[in-house]
Amino acid sequence: MEGLKVAKANLKVYIHPSKSNQVSQAVLRELSSLLFTFSEILDGVVLAYDVNSLDTCAKILPGVRPYFGVKLKVNLLLFSPKPDTLLEGKVVKLTQESIHVVVLGFSSAIIAEKDIREEFVCKTKRGQDVYASKTNKRHVIKVGTMIRFLVKSFDDEILHVYGSLIPEHTGSIYWLDKSLEVVSHNDRIEKKRKNEGEQIMLQQHAVNGELSTLDTVQKRKNSKKLKHQKHNEES
Amino acid sequence: MGRVQVSDWEEFPRMENDFSDSQLIHHFRGILVAVTKGDRENYDELVGYLHPKRNLNPDEIAILLTTLKALSGAASYIDSVHHEALLFAVSRMSLWNYGTDVMDALLELIISLAASNGKYLDWCLEMLVKHFVPPYYLLDSLKQENIIDRKTKVLSRVHAALKEIADLVPLAPLRLSPIVVQKMPSVFSKEPEIVMYADNMLRLESGAIGEIVGSTMLPALVDRLLELDVEIGWDGILQEDGKCIFEMELEDFTEFGDDENCDSMPPSELLNRKKLQGNMVVDKLDSLIVLTFLHLESCQSSGRLVEVFDVLLASFQKTVLNAYKSKFTQFVMFYACALDPERCGVKFAMVLTDMFCRDVNSPITRMSAVAYLASYLSRAKFLSAALVTSILQSLVDWCYAYCKSHNFDMNPRAHQVFYSGCQAIMYILCFRLRSLMDIPRLKLQLLNMPMEAIWKHKLSPLKVCLPTVVVEFLRQAKAAQFFMTSETFVFNDVLESDFSKAFGGMDRLDMFFPFDPCLLKKSESYIRPHFVRWSKVKTTYDEGDDDNDEISDSGSDASDDDFVDRNAKDMIDDDMMVTVEDLDFTPDLNKMSITPKSSLKYGFETRLDQCTLMPARIRPSTSPESL
Structure with missing residues (x-):
C-alpha cells in the first residue's frame, strides 16, 4: 500500500506558562492535537508521532502571557494519499x-x-x-x-x-495476490530456464578463469535454490 | 433526457415490475446531470415532490417514497452548488411527520449522501441531530400514546442511522460531537425539549459510538446544567445570615407537613423549596439532573460507571469546581459517588484532597476544592470513617506544615488557603467527630493529630474561620475531651469570650458548603438515602437516656427514609446514620441522645417568622471577593 510515509520533523511547540511544570505532558498533548487531521505543512494526516529529542532550552515569547517555545525532533507517520497512488x-x-x-x-x-x-x-x-x-x-x-x-x-x-x-x-487483494503468484510461478519457470543458461555461461567464464568469489557464492546459492525448487517440484 | 409525465409518476406504485430500480436511478441521474447543463424542468418537478405537505394521500406517499429511494441511488450525483433547492427541500423534511416507510427512505438518502461525499457529512449529521426533538407542534402532546410510539420509532432510527454513518465514515463521530453540543437547546427552551435532547445525548453516550462521543456528551450536559444553575439567582433561595449553619437544619423536626415527600425536611427548607416552585428554570434543572442520575444508574448496571465517572470528574474539575457557588450541579458527582462508594466515592475525595494540597493550583481552586471536600466528607453517608480520618490526617498535616513554614500574624487574605483548610477540618469534625471517636483506633489517630498546634498558631485560624463552625467545633471538641490540659479545656476562653464572632464582619472566609441539602424536589429524593442531614448527626455533646440509644441501636439498620410514618420521637431515635455505620460503640458514649437540643428549645411556630428571614442552606458569603 502506498500513501504512508515517515517524516522527521523539527517542531517548535509553544506552551502556556501554566504548563511549565509539566512540559513533556503539554508537548504530547499539543502533538496529539495533530492526530487525524490533515496538516498542509506536513502534507499529510498525522497518524502517529514519536518524540526523538526535546530541547532543554526554551525561548520565552515576550507578551502578556509568556508562552515558551520548546524545540523538539519528532518522527511522524503520515498518511498522504496522492492521486494515482x-x-x-x-x-x-x-x-x-x-x-x-x-x-x-x-x-x-x-x-x-x-x-x-x-x-x-x-x-x-x-x-x-x-x-x-x-x-x-x-x-x-x-x-x-x-x-x-x-x-x-x-x-x-x-x-x-x-x-x-x-x-x-486493482480489485480484491486476495485475488490479485493469487494471480500474482501464478504469474510469478510462470516467471520462475522462465527464470529457471534463464538461470540454466547463465550457469552455462558462468561455467564458461570459469573455464576462462574469470569467476570472482562473489560470483561463486552467487552460483552456489543459485544452485541450492534450484535444487530446492526441483525437489519441491518433484514432490 | 425525457420528461417523466405526471401520469407516469402516479403509476409508479403500480409499475414496479415495469420500471426497475436501476432504470429509475439512471433516470434520476439524468435529471441531476441535466441541471448542470441548464435543463431544470424535470429537476424542478422532482424538488416539488419533496416539499413537505400536510396530510399526504397514499399516491403522494408512494411518489415521495420512490423519489427518495431513487435519489439515494443517485446520491453521488447530487451537487451542493447545482442542487441547492433539492438539498433545501430534503432538509425541511422531518421524520416526525411521516410513516415508517418514508422515514426509512429518507434516512437511506441521508446515509447515502453522508457516505458519498465528504462535503455532506456535516449537513447529514445536523439533519439527524435535528430529529432529537420533535417539531414544535408536537412538544406539548409528547405524553400521548401515539406520539410516544412515534418517538420510539423516530429516535431508534436516528440512532441507528448515526451508527451506520459511523461505520461508513469512521471519523464521523468526531464531527458529530461538536454538532450535538452546538445544537443543544438553550437554557430558555421548553422543558420537554431540553430534557428530550439531553436524553438523546445520553443515549449517544451509552450507544455504539459512545466510546468516541461519550467524552463530549456528559461534560456538555454538565455545562448546560451549570448554565441553568447560575440562572437561578441566590435571592430566590437565600438570605444572608451568617448566624448559624447547623441550627438552621435543626429547626423543629417535630412538625410534619401534609406533603409526604416533605416530611423529612425542616420547615425552613420547605420554605426555600416553595420559593423555588413554579420557577421554570428550576423545573428544567431538576428534570435534567434526574435524567443524569438515571443515566448514571444505567451505567452502573452496565458496569461502566467508573469510566463515566472519570469523564465527569474531569469536567467537574474544569467547570463546576470553579463556578462561583454552583448550587445543584455538583449533586451529579455526589450521586455517582454514592452509586460506587468504593471506587468513585474514594477517588472523588482523593482528587479533591490532591487539588487542595498541590501548590500549582490557584488559591481559588484550592479553596473551592477544600470546600467541596469538607462538604462531601460531612454529607456523604456512604463514606467509611477510616477514609474520613485518613483525609483529615492529610489536611491536618498540610495545615501543620503550613504553620511551621509561615510564622506570621493573622492575615485572612494572605493565608486564605490555609484558613479554608482549617475551616474544612472543623466542619468535617462537626459532622464526624462523634462517629470517629466511637472507633478506638480512629480516636487514637485523631488524638495524635497535631491539631492543637494549628489552632494555637499565630495565624489564629479560630478567629478567622466562620464563627458558627468554630463554635460548634469547639463545643464538640470540649464534649469529646479534646485539647484538655490538666482537666481544663484549652480553648475555653475562646468559647466564653465569643471571640470569633467579633471577627464575623471581618474578611470572613467563604461560607460555601456545596453539598448542603439539595432543594430540588425530584433530585432530592434520589440523594436522600445517601445524604447526612445535620439533624441526624450525633454530636459529642448529645446526652440522652439509655432507652433512646437502645432503640436506635436496634433500629439502626433501617433507612432513615422510613421515618415518615413514625412519630417524631422514634424518628429522632433513628437519627443515627452517621454513627450507625461504625457499630463499634463504647458503652459510655452510647449513653447519649441524638435529639438535637436546639430543636427542643425552639418550637416551630416561634421560629417560623425567623425562618423566612434566614432560610439558607446554602449561603452566599458577605464577601464574595474572598473567593
Missing part, C-alpha cells in the same frame, strides 16, 4: 451505485459505479450484493473484502478518498 481498504458497504471502503480503519473511501471497470458486474448472491468479474470467476468483491484501489482525489478536511477500480491491477 494505490490504497488498500476494507469494503464496508456495497450497492449497485458504489463501493464504500474504510482505509486503515479511519479514512472512508468511495468508489462510484462510473469508476468501476466494466469487467465488474453487480450481482446479488444469496441476498448480498457483490461485484464479480466477468473474466475471472473467482475475482469477487463483497462486504468484508480487502481491496486495492487507485486514488482519484482526496478531501483533506473530512479525510475522504475518492477511488477508482479502473486499472487492471
Whole structure:
C-alpha cells in the first residue's frame, strides 16, 4: 500500500506558562492535537508521532502571557494519499451505485459505479450484493473484502478518498495476490530456464578463469535454490 | 433526457415490475446531470415532490417514497452548488411527520449522501441531530400514546442511522460531537425539549459510538446544567445570615407537613423549596439532573460507571469546581459517588484532597476544592470513617506544615488557603467527630493529630474561620475531651469570650458548603438515602437516656427514609446514620441522645417568622471577593 510515509520533523511547540511544570505532558498533548487531521505543512494526516529529542532550552515569547517555545525532533507517520497512488481498504458497504471502503480503519473511501471497470458486474448472491468479474470467476468483491484501489482525489478536511477500480491491477487483494503468484510461478519457470543458461555461461567464464568469489557464492546459492525448487517440484 | 409525465409518476406504485430500480436511478441521474447543463424542468418537478405537505394521500406517499429511494441511488450525483433547492427541500423534511416507510427512505438518502461525499457529512449529521426533538407542534402532546410510539420509532432510527454513518465514515463521530453540543437547546427552551435532547445525548453516550462521543456528551450536559444553575439567582433561595449553619437544619423536626415527600425536611427548607416552585428554570434543572442520575444508574448496571465517572470528574474539575457557588450541579458527582462508594466515592475525595494540597493550583481552586471536600466528607453517608480520618490526617498535616513554614500574624487574605483548610477540618469534625471517636483506633489517630498546634498558631485560624463552625467545633471538641490540659479545656476562653464572632464582619472566609441539602424536589429524593442531614448527626455533646440509644441501636439498620410514618420521637431515635455505620460503640458514649437540643428549645411556630428571614442552606458569603 502506498500513501504512508515517515517524516522527521523539527517542531517548535509553544506552551502556556501554566504548563511549565509539566512540559513533556503539554508537548504530547499539543502533538496529539495533530492526530487525524490533515496538516498542509506536513502534507499529510498525522497518524502517529514519536518524540526523538526535546530541547532543554526554551525561548520565552515576550507578551502578556509568556508562552515558551520548546524545540523538539519528532518522527511522524503520515498518511498522504496522492492521486494515482494505490490504497488498500476494507469494503464496508456495497450497492449497485458504489463501493464504500474504510482505509486503515479511519479514512472512508468511495468508489462510484462510473469508476468501476466494466469487467465488474453487480450481482446479488444469496441476498448480498457483490461485484464479480466477468473474466475471472473467482475475482469477487463483497462486504468484508480487502481491496486495492487507485486514488482519484482526496478531501483533506473530512479525510475522504475518492477511488477508482479502473486499472487492471486493482480489485480484491486476495485475488490479485493469487494471480500474482501464478504469474510469478510462470516467471520462475522462465527464470529457471534463464538461470540454466547463465550457469552455462558462468561455467564458461570459469573455464576462462574469470569467476570472482562473489560470483561463486552467487552460483552456489543459485544452485541450492534450484535444487530446492526441483525437489519441491518433484514432490 | 425525457420528461417523466405526471401520469407516469402516479403509476409508479403500480409499475414496479415495469420500471426497475436501476432504470429509475439512471433516470434520476439524468435529471441531476441535466441541471448542470441548464435543463431544470424535470429537476424542478422532482424538488416539488419533496416539499413537505400536510396530510399526504397514499399516491403522494408512494411518489415521495420512490423519489427518495431513487435519489439515494443517485446520491453521488447530487451537487451542493447545482442542487441547492433539492438539498433545501430534503432538509425541511422531518421524520416526525411521516410513516415508517418514508422515514426509512429518507434516512437511506441521508446515509447515502453522508457516505458519498465528504462535503455532506456535516449537513447529514445536523439533519439527524435535528430529529432529537420533535417539531414544535408536537412538544406539548409528547405524553400521548401515539406520539410516544412515534418517538420510539423516530429516535431508534436516528440512532441507528448515526451508527451506520459511523461505520461508513469512521471519523464521523468526531464531527458529530461538536454538532450535538452546538445544537443543544438553550437554557430558555421548553422543558420537554431540553430534557428530550439531553436524553438523546445520553443515549449517544451509552450507544455504539459512545466510546468516541461519550467524552463530549456528559461534560456538555454538565455545562448546560451549570448554565441553568447560575440562572437561578441566590435571592430566590437565600438570605444572608451568617448566624448559624447547623441550627438552621435543626429547626423543629417535630412538625410534619401534609406533603409526604416533605416530611423529612425542616420547615425552613420547605420554605426555600416553595420559593423555588413554579420557577421554570428550576423545573428544567431538576428534570435534567434526574435524567443524569438515571443515566448514571444505567451505567452502573452496565458496569461502566467508573469510566463515566472519570469523564465527569474531569469536567467537574474544569467547570463546576470553579463556578462561583454552583448550587445543584455538583449533586451529579455526589450521586455517582454514592452509586460506587468504593471506587468513585474514594477517588472523588482523593482528587479533591490532591487539588487542595498541590501548590500549582490557584488559591481559588484550592479553596473551592477544600470546600467541596469538607462538604462531601460531612454529607456523604456512604463514606467509611477510616477514609474520613485518613483525609483529615492529610489536611491536618498540610495545615501543620503550613504553620511551621509561615510564622506570621493573622492575615485572612494572605493565608486564605490555609484558613479554608482549617475551616474544612472543623466542619468535617462537626459532622464526624462523634462517629470517629466511637472507633478506638480512629480516636487514637485523631488524638495524635497535631491539631492543637494549628489552632494555637499565630495565624489564629479560630478567629478567622466562620464563627458558627468554630463554635460548634469547639463545643464538640470540649464534649469529646479534646485539647484538655490538666482537666481544663484549652480553648475555653475562646468559647466564653465569643471571640470569633467579633471577627464575623471581618474578611470572613467563604461560607460555601456545596453539598448542603439539595432543594430540588425530584433530585432530592434520589440523594436522600445517601445524604447526612445535620439533624441526624450525633454530636459529642448529645446526652440522652439509655432507652433512646437502645432503640436506635436496634433500629439502626433501617433507612432513615422510613421515618415518615413514625412519630417524631422514634424518628429522632433513628437519627443515627452517621454513627450507625461504625457499630463499634463504647458503652459510655452510647449513653447519649441524638435529639438535637436546639430543636427542643425552639418550637416551630416561634421560629417560623425567623425562618423566612434566614432560610439558607446554602449561603452566599458577605464577601464574595474572598473567593
